[in-house]
Amino acid sequence: MVKPISEACLRNQKPISDALKSLLSKGQQTNSIKLLEIGSGTGQHAVFCAQELPDVTWQPSDLLNNHEGMLQWINEAQLNNVLSPLVLDVDQNWPEIITDHVFTANTVHYISDKSVRNMFTKVSGILPHGGLFIIYGPVNENGQFTSEGNASLDEWLKTCVNPLAGIKDLVEIEQVAKDCDLVLIDNLAMPANNRLLVLQKN
Numbered sequence: 001m002v003k004p005i006s007e008a009c010l011r012n013q014k015p016i017s018d019a020l021k022s023l024l025s026k027g028q029q030t031n032s033i034k035l036l037e038i039g040s041g042t043g044q045h046a047v048f049c050a051q052e053l054p055d056v057t058w059q060p061s062d063l064l065n066n067h068e069g070m071l072q073w074i075n076e077a078q079l080n081n082v083l084s085p086l087v088l089d090v091d092q093n094w095p096e097i098i099t100d101h102v103f104t105a106n107t108v109h110y111i112s113d114k115s116v117r118n119m120f121t122k123v124s125g126i127l128p129h130g131g132l133f134i135i136y137g138p139v140n141e142n143g144q145f146t147s148e149g150n151a152s153l154d155e156w157l158k159t160c161v162n163p164l165a166g167i168k169d170l171v172e173i174e175q176v177a178k179d180c181d182l183v184l185i186d187n188l189a190m191p192a193n194n195r196l197l198v199l200q201k202n
C-alpha cells in the first residue's frame with residue numbers, strides 16, 4: 001500500500017499542534033499527559049503533534065480500514081510517545097481507554113448527528129473532571145456556512161460520503177455537549193475557515 005498523504009494535514013498540522021501546546025500546558029504539567037485521538041485518518045496529526053509535544057502520549061484510533069496506512073506514518077516516525085492505533089468506531093462499543101484529554105480533527109462534519117451524539121457521550125464517559133475534548137474542523141454559525149468552500153464541502157459529503165453527514169452548527173454542538181456534561185470553554189479561529197472547539201468535562 002502506498003503511504004497515504006493528506007495535503008490538508010500538511011497545511012493544518014502546525015496551527016493545530018501550536019494550539020494543543022498552549023491548551024495542554026494550561027494548569028497541568030505536560031509531562032506524561034495521555035491523549036486519545038478519534039478518527040486519526042492517515043495518522044499525520046498523531047506523528048506531527050507527538051513530535052511537537054514530546055511529553056504527550058498520543059493514542060491514535062480509527063476504523064480498522066485506516067490502520068494499514070496510518071501504521072506507515074507511525075512506524076516510519078519511530079516515536080516512543082505514539083501508541084499503536086486502536087480500532088475505535090464511535091457507534092460501537094469502545095475498548096477500555098484511560099486518557100486525560102481527547103482530540104479529533106475533521107470528524108464531526110464527516111459523521112451523522114447520531115454518531116456525533118454517540119461520540120460525545122462516550123468521550124464524556126472516559127474524560128476525567130476537567131479533561132478537554134478538543135475538536136478541529138468546519139462549524140456553521142447561526143445556520144450559515146462560514147465560507148463557500150465549507151458549503152461545497154458539505155454538498156460533497158452529503159453526495160459522496162454519507163447523506164447524513166454534514167457541517168454542524170455551533171448551537172447544535174453546544175447542545176449535545178451540554179447534554180453530555182461538556183462545556184464549551186473556547187472557540188478558536190483556525191486557518192481555512194476552520195475552528196478549534198475546546199470542551200471541558202464538568
Ligand SMILES: C[S@@+](CC[C@H](N)C(=O)[O-])C[C@H]1O[C@@H](n2cnc3c(N)ncnc32)[C@H](O)[C@@H]1O
Nearest residue numbers: 006039040041063088089090091105106107110
Ligand atoms: C475527513 S477524515 C479526517 C481524518 C483526520 N483526522 C484528518 O484530519 O485528516 C474523517 C475520519 O473519520 C473516521 N470515521 C468515520 N466514521 C467513523 C466512526 N464511526 N468512528 C470513528 N471514526 C470514524 C474516518 O475513518 C476518517 O479517518
